Amino acid sequence: MQIKVCGLRSPENIEQISTLDVDFMGFIFFKRSKRFVSNSLNKNIINEIPSHIKKVAVFVNERSEDVLWTLKDYEYGFDYIQCHGDETPDYCKDLRDLGFGVIKAFQMDEEFNFDQLDSYKDAVDYYLFDTSSKHYGGSGQKFDWSLLKKYKGNKPFFLSGGIKPEDVNQVQNISHPQLLAIDINSGFENEPGLKNSKLIETFSEKLKQHS
Numbered sequence: 001m002q003i004k005v006c007g008l009r010s011p012e013n014i015e016q017i018s019t020l021d022v023d024f025m026g027f028i029f030f031k032r033s034k035r036f037v038s039n040s041l042n043k044n045i046i047n048e049i050p051s052h053i054k055k056v057a058v059f060v061n062e063r064s065e066d067v068l069w070t071l072k073d074y075e076y077g078f079d080y081i082q083c084h085g086d087e088t089p090d091y092c093k094d095l096r097d098l099g100f101g102v103i104k105a106f107q108m109d110e111e112f113n114f115d116q117l118d119s120y121k122d123a124v125d126y127y128l129f130d131t132s133s134k135h136y137g138g139s140g141q142k143f144d145w146s147l148l149k150k151y152k153g154n155k156p157f158f159l160s161g162g163i164k165p166e167d168v169n170q171v172q173n174i175s176h177p178q179l180l181a182i183d184i185n186s187g188f189e190n191e192p193g194l195k196n197s198k199l200i201e202t203f204s205e206k207l208k209q210h211s
């Protein structure tokens with residue numbers, strides 16, 4: 001099982017986390033987030049992250065021109081764009097047709113209709129299932145993971161939303177064939193945007209032991 005650490009900001013913290021066994025790092029470009037990268041992140045920091053760790057730029061309902069300007073500022077050093085709002089299949093497909101990897105987040109609740117994923121299947125690389133919240137992401141809340149049984153598609157997905165260090169055994173026991181990665185964020189922080197490397201190291205070691 002792979003791990004994505006999302007919502008990093010400071011150069012020292014990014015360097016520290018990049019020494020761990022993690023597979024994706026996410027950076028929030030949503031101004032209303034407590035984890036917005038603002039000016040703390042420059043292109044050298046992104047480009048110095050080892051290439052085996054995939055870099056993900058997270059946006060929420062951003063105009064695609066602004067997404068492209070941001071990516072250009074970072075000399076296209078990101079491997080994936082994570083669309084974490086209400087982006088349409090066409091919006092995602094346009095970015096993918098330009099050559100970017102695309103992860104599309106979906107807000108999960110009891111009402112979620114998995115049939116809607118069909119229209120995204122040729123427009124994105126991965127799905128990401130997060131808990132429904134009015135702030136879009138970073139809610140610290142889990143959704144009912146038994147809903148995952150309803151997902152019968154063949155596109156791999158990230159599991160996200162309120163995952164905490166003590167969830168490691170439960171997460172390991174999810175046997176869904178398309179579960180690619182666990183996306184961790186606020187449950188592993190000393191403060192918003194500052195990740196606790198010890199907690200992530202322990203979680204990663206345990207998660208990867210049997211996978």
Ligand SMILES: O=C(O)c1ccccc1N[C@@H]1O[C@H](COP(=O)(O)O)[C@@H](O)[C@H]1O
Nearest residue numbers: 006033137138139140161162183185186
């Ligand atoms: O982290 C944020 O502040 C954020 C804001 C807006 C969109 C996405 C955001 N983060 C994503 O939300 C998931 C779930 O976070 P949490 O574990 O519930 O804190 C996270 O993995 C990010 O991909």
